[in-house]
Amino acid sequence: MIITVQNQKGGVGKSTISVHIAFELAKQGRTLLIDTDPQGSSRDWAAIRESEPPFPVIGLDRPTIHRDISKFTADYDHIVIDGPPRVSELARSGIICADLVLVPVQPSPYDVWAAEETVKLLQEASVYKENLKGVFVVNRKIVNTSIGREVNQALAEYGIPVLKTHVCQRVSFADSASSGSVVQEVDPTGKATNEIRLLVKEILNYA
Template identity: 50%
Template sequence: MIVALLNQKGGVGKTTLALNLAGEWAGKGKKVTLIDADPQGSALDWSQARSREGLTRLFGVVGLARDTLHREAPELARDADVVVIDGPPRVAGLMRSALLAADLVLIPVQPSPLDGWASAEMLALVAEARIYRPDLAARFVLNRCPARTVLARETAETLADHDPPVLAETIGQRVAFAVAAQSGRLVQELDDAQPAGREIAALAKEIDRLGMGRSAR
């Protein structure tokens, strides 16, 4: 199954979610490959940092920042239980290719009106992709949510009326994600990052309950 994290807006935490979800699924015994489809190569940088630290490789990270992704990703999926695509911001051809490759698209957004407005372009691309992939499933993911804020609650309520809907599980604004990333780690590997680890685990379980894509639309 191929899960793509995509949003036209940068800085919404796509790479952080992609890495930590991949790690969560790998930790549950699944064979996982992460495709870094962002020309900035942040996931590849994370993988290199992990190697320098001498840490165990949990999943493979492959750089495929090109618009042939929809042809190459299914080949990788044949040898994996889950392929996670860390998508690019504002690269139209590559974004379309990632959408055509995916079974499930996760659209990370922060609890902000600006993120809501920016997601309109992303939704238009999802609608376009569904012409060719009518079974393509999509969900919003509320990410970097400050604890107990009215804005986060209002954003969730607004997205609840949208197609695609928002996932129930949210990810908080937590320093642990940045601390882990600096050394090629995942939040699940930090002793003092239990809340962040629990949130990622809960999000992964919710995605699993969707059937990982095709039946989730």
């Protein structure tokens, strides 16, 4: 399954979610993480790790990802694409090769409104790829709060499903990133780890 994590808004958690789901998917099958952001956050994450990650992380940051990916599809069960911020040919190229586009959104009306451009990219790509699926995942939800009515309403208007699993705002996500690890490694029985497991389970239902 090819999962592209994309939102044109910067800092919504594309790279965080990409490395965490790749780590989880790697337990179930051969997994590749493709960093398509010239900033190279996923590559930096892999580079500062003490040990090799349980999946390769490669960089493809030219808008030919949809062509280049065919070199890898036979060798991997799962490919995760960490998308770049901003609408660009690069973002389009990453979306067009996906089976599922995962759009992280922070639960604030501003972030939800800003997702419109990403939704448009998805709609454009659907013209070429009929079975392309897109889903929102709420990231950085504040623990013990519910998603505001305004946010739920605005998300519903896009006509794209919202995953049941929400990823909460937790220091362990930022802490683990600074050592090139993931929450599953630093706190295997923690709540963040559980959220990532549930998230991946839900994603695999779209396969």
